[in-house]
Amino acid sequence: xxxxxxxxxxxxxxxxxxxxxxxxxxxxxxxxxxxxxxxxxxxxxxxxxxxxxxxxxxxxxxxxxxxxxxxxxxxxxxxxxxxxxxxxxxxxxxxxxxxxxxxxxxxxxxxxxxxxxxxxxxxxxxxxxxxxxxxxxxxxxxxxxxxxxxxxxxxxxxxxxxxxxxxxxxxxxxxxxxxxxxxxxxxxxxxxxxxxxxxxxxxxxxxxxxxxxxxxxxxxxxxxxxxxxxxxxxxxxxxxxxxxxxxxxxxxxxxxxxxxxxxxxxxxxxxxxxxxxxxxxxxxxxxxxxxxxxxxxxxxxxxxxxxxxxxxxxxxxxxxxxxxxxxxxxxxxxxxxxxxxxxx
Numbered sequence: 001x002x003x004x005x006x007x008x009x010x011x012x013x014x015x016x017x018x019x020x021x022x023x024x025x026x027x028x029x030x031x032x033x034x035x036x037x038x039x040x041x042x043x044x045x046x047x048x049x050x051x052x053x054x055x056x057x058x059x060x061x062x063x064x065x066x067x068x069x070x071x072x073x074x075x076x077x078x079x080x081x082x083x084x085x086x087x088x089x090x091x092x093x094x095x096x097x098x099x100x101x102x103x104x105x106x107x108x109x110x111x112x113x114x115x116x117x118x119x120x121x122x123x124x125x126x127x128x129x130x131x132x133x134x135x136x137x138x139x140x141x142x143x144x145x146x147x148x149x150x151x152x153x154x155x156x157x158x159x160x161x162x163x164x165x166x167x168x169x170x171x172x173x174x175x176x177x178x179x180x181x182x183x184x185x186x187x188x189x190x191x192x193x194x195x196x197x198x199x200x201x202x203x204x205x206x207x208x209x210x211x212x213x214x215x216x217x218x219x220x221x222x223x224x225x226x227x228x229x230x231x232x233x234x235x236x237x238x239x240x241x242x243x244x245x246x247x248x249x250x251x252x253x254x255x256x257x258x259x260x261x262x263x264x265x266x267x268x269x270x271x272x273x274x275x276x277x278x279x280x281x282x283x284x285x286x287x288x289x290x291x292x293x294x295x296x297x298x299x300x301x302x303x304x305x306x307x308x309x310x311x312x313x314x315x316x317x318x319x320x321x322x323x324x325x326x327x328x329x330x331x332x333x334x335x336x337x338x339x340x341x342x343x344x
Contacts, residue, residue, distance in 0.1 A: 074253065074254055077251075077253075077254040077257035077258065078246075078249065078250065078251050078257055079246055080257065080261065081251045081257045081260050081261050081264075082241050082246050082249050082251070084261055084264055084265070085234075085237055085238040085241040085242075085264060086238075086241055086242060088229070088234070088238050088264055088268055089238045089239070089241070089242050089336065089337075091268065092222075092225045092229075092238075092335075092336040093336045093337050093340075093341070095221065095225065095336075096218055096221060096222060096225075096336055096337075096338060096341045097341055099217060099218055099221050100214065100218055100341050100342075100343070103213075103214040103217045103218065104206070104214055104343065107206055107210040107211075107213060107214050108203075108206065108210075110210070111203060111206060111207060111210050112203050115200065115203050116200055119200040119201075123195060123196070123198060126195050127192060127195055127196055130188055130191060130192040130195065131192070133188055134185065134188050134189065134192065137181060137184050137185050137188060138185065140181050141178065141181045141182060141185060144174065144177055144178040144181055145178060147174055148171070148174040148175060148178055151170055151171050151174050152171055206343075208297075208298055208299075208300060211300040211343045211344075212292070212294070212300050212302075213285075213289070214343050215300055215301055215302070215342045215343055216285050216288045216289055216292060216302070217281065217282075217285050218338065218341055218342060219288060219302075219307055219330060219331065219338065219342075220281045220282075220284035220285040220287075220288055221277075221281045221284075222330040222335050222336050222338045223284055223307070223310050223328075223330050224277060224280055224281050224284060225271075225335075225336060226310070226326075226328055226330055226335050226336075227310060227312055227326060227328075228267065228271060228274070228277075229264075229267055230326065230328070231263075231267065232260075232263045234260075234263060234264050234267055235328075235335070237251070237260065237264075238264075239333065239335065280314070283314045283315075283316070283318045284314060284318070286318035287311070287314055287318045287319070287320075288302070288306070288307065290318070291306055292306050293305075293306050300342070300343060300344060301331075301342055301344075302331075304329055304331040304332045307329055307330060307331045307332075308327075308328075308329040308332070309325035309326070309327055309328075309329075310325060310326040310328055310330075311324075311325050311326070312324065312325075312326050
């Protein structure tokens with residue numbers, strides 16, 4: 001191995017080997033990588049700190065703005081209604097989020113059960129076919145054994161002694177056929193045991209049909225909530241409050257604000273006690289499914305036009321109970337932020 005010798009003032013110092021030089025080089029390389037990583041982490045933390053400082057400044061500005069609103073009785077009433085409607089919107093959004101989880105879980109269970117039934121039926125058909133083959137082959141083995149016994153008996157007779165070569169070849173052929181049938185029986189038994197023990201493969205992601213069903217349930221619930229809060233235009237006011245800033249909203253005089261607040265609070269309390277809502281949403285899901293249209297075969301969200309003009313009431317057959325329709329499209333207007341809940 002080569003070495004490097006350094007002369008310092010005419011005195012030899014300890015030589016460096018190639019291995020030591022290579023080790024020093026890699027140590028320096030690793031230190032540079034670690035330094036670069038720390039510098040990148042520092043820059044990331046500085047960016048995050050600046051972002052948090054900006055968020056804190058904006059929150060402080062909103063707080064000061066709100067304090068200014070609350071100092072004036074009319075603006076205070078306006079702000080109270082504004083945030084109350086925000087809360088109502090978020091309450092409906094959370095309902096859709098909870099429904100999404102329940103619907104996905106139910107769809108996964110239903111799809112797994114469907115796959116299980118298909119798996120069980122396929123295995124039963126395959127095992128039944130193998131049982132038929134086993135029964136047929138067992139009859140063949142019994143017949144081959146009897147034929148072989150008869151041939152062996154004849155081989156010991158006078159005719160067998162006279163035609164010994166031909167008799168021996170016949171017995172050997174029959175024995176080979178019997179051995180082959182026994183091997184086939186063993187193979188079929190092993191194959192049957194393997195088929196009977198086969199485990200159903202784990203299902204993958206939900207099918208397009210299942211995801212469409214989940215989305216229709218979410219859209220149907222969004223429509224029912226929009227209809228429920230359509231009285232006194234509570235739903236429309238809540239949507240306006242989510243799209244515009246507080247300074248751009250004017251709900252009228254303090255008396256008007258109190259009236260809107262009482263109506264919104266009353267409807268929200270009624271919603272919590274409205275036990276028929278799930279059944280009504282189920283009927284509306286069936287109604288939507290009957291007319292849902294999709295642009296592409298793999299799309300899971302229906303076209304918006306199919307969700308316009310909501311029939312306010314549906315009968316037990318999921319058909320409109322009257323000819324009137326509510327001109328509201330929860331998809332086009334993204335009521336309750338429904339698009340953020342839908343499954344792609």
